[in-house]
Amino acid sequence: MISFLHTADWQIGRVFSQFEPDDAAALFEVRFAAVERLASIATDRGVDAILVAGDVFDAQTVADKTIRRLFNAMQGFAGAWVLIPGNHDSALAESVWSRARRLEAIPANVVVCLEPKPLVIAGKFTLLPAPLTQRHTYADLTEWFGTAATDDGLPRIGLAHGCVQGILPGDIDSTNPIAAGRAQGAGLTYLALGDWHGTKRVDDRTWYAGTPESDRFKANDSGQALLVSIESLALAPVVVAVPTGKFRWRQVEQQMAVDSDVDGLVQTLDSAGGDDVLQVRLSGTCSIAGHRKLTAALDAARARARAVVWDSAALGLEPTEEDIQALHADGFVGEALQELRAAQDGATPELARDAILALARILDAHGPRSGAGT
Template identity: 55%
Template structure:
């Protein structure tokens, strides 16, 4: 029973400029660890081969060190690897793949499918029909030759391609590198291993996207897995099992706060995240001064606990309650200032003036807040 691991979209060499240096370095390192995990999985589950459906590298210009580290990370699986160029690492005349060869970085058990054709793995019972991208964007279906490509009888016919299955994926990514949705039928493939969509997605029982093994963006599309595929014999229905490989979970929340319970619910959810979380929060609505301080304290705790936490509070307005104002003991001139800042928020609603007024009100509240808890009682 041939068994293989299907993965794609490693995009090694990717950078995370929106994060600070420490977090960026950790997210980069997690991608190498993901390769090591999937290699260990392939060994543990006694896979016959590992198929990588494109975008091993994020760009043609990645460093030599990145190239060497990628191939070093595969060493935990000694069986054959078949790697396909995708749109980020297309098989140009001068490409990252040619540099890897010149560096002598490609292990003997790694097959680079740089040209259309068949990679035969007779000991594993598999024939891999490859459709590598030789430029970043194409407008013809590179898998069409599969229909007339012959393979030895008795070997599984496994297609390996990188692109967009037509009429299935969202329209905004459906224009280049097209793949016919019925290719497994027309080419009599036992399985079509695809890359380009970064989450696990079943197109039909023989056609799957594996997604990226380590999430790299805020998109809820089932990223962070690899697929192990069992096919008893040519023509048999594949058994596809997904295994989680993600180190970090990415969460993006967009919340409107209007009553105190909204904030309580948000902070409760935040406190229950796993430590290996990357969290991006954008808030709008209103908060009392007490609520604003609760949010600030909770974010401080979360920033120390999770991999990365960012919170956009520009859409929030501070609405001090009478109790807030009384607790500040802001009377006379200070009371007038607090009232003026409240009115500036309401008058401007959105924009820089509202943000300045809100920030000033938060700073003033922090300065006036009693330092001795007993004083506030």
């Protein structure tokens, strides 16, 4: 039997600029740890190889230190690692791969496929790689799989990075195309793909592995690698998803209208733990008292979770009578509060909302007082 791990889209060196610096640093570091986990899994499962279907690095310009650290992270598996360039780290004349070679950072058990030619891996299977030699192509680089002669009787495994036409959503079918049915048409036992960051089955013999460490807020079944077992050329491979990710990326989109919406979101924030990366987007309206609850819950969640991205630009404030009474905002202060509330429907709603909050803080700081006689 033949077995290997299929992984892709490590994006080593990615800079998470939308996060606070300490959170960005943690998200940067955890991608090295994901590679270490892959090595450990491969060793524990006794696989023949690890296939990496492109975008090993996030950019051509990653630091030399990052290149060295990546290959050091792979030391836990002594078997064959097979890597191809993707669109982020394509095999240009001068690339991250040429730098890695000059640094002599690539271990002897790591095969970097920079050319489309068959390779026998571990004496167990013939690999047909389709490395990207530029960031975007409009020709199918896997087309040669169908004409490649391999008379060794070994299983034929394809390794590519791109978009299988007709199966991915939206405008993804644009560059680096891969024909649907390529595995069957080229006589492949398995086609290992990268580019789509979630685990996705295309057909019995064609899979996207996804990134081993989630890196976006889409619910796309990421944070995994695929354990592929081949018992016979006549049978479809057995493919099992193996969890590899540490952080859970979750997106919460909430339309606020009533107090129960505030309470529900507070519960969500209270449930956040150290491995959560949250993105919260709010719209609608809430009271000043509700906003205070949310702010307190947000502050507590930011102290517990790995990261929280908070977007309340579309959330307006509707001070209730209870808010106004609690603030003792009578007289011209009350009138000003009402004017600010109305101004949220104007050209600068966020400015008006922030002014309401600032006014509320001032009134809180000064305690009960009337605005009528001042």
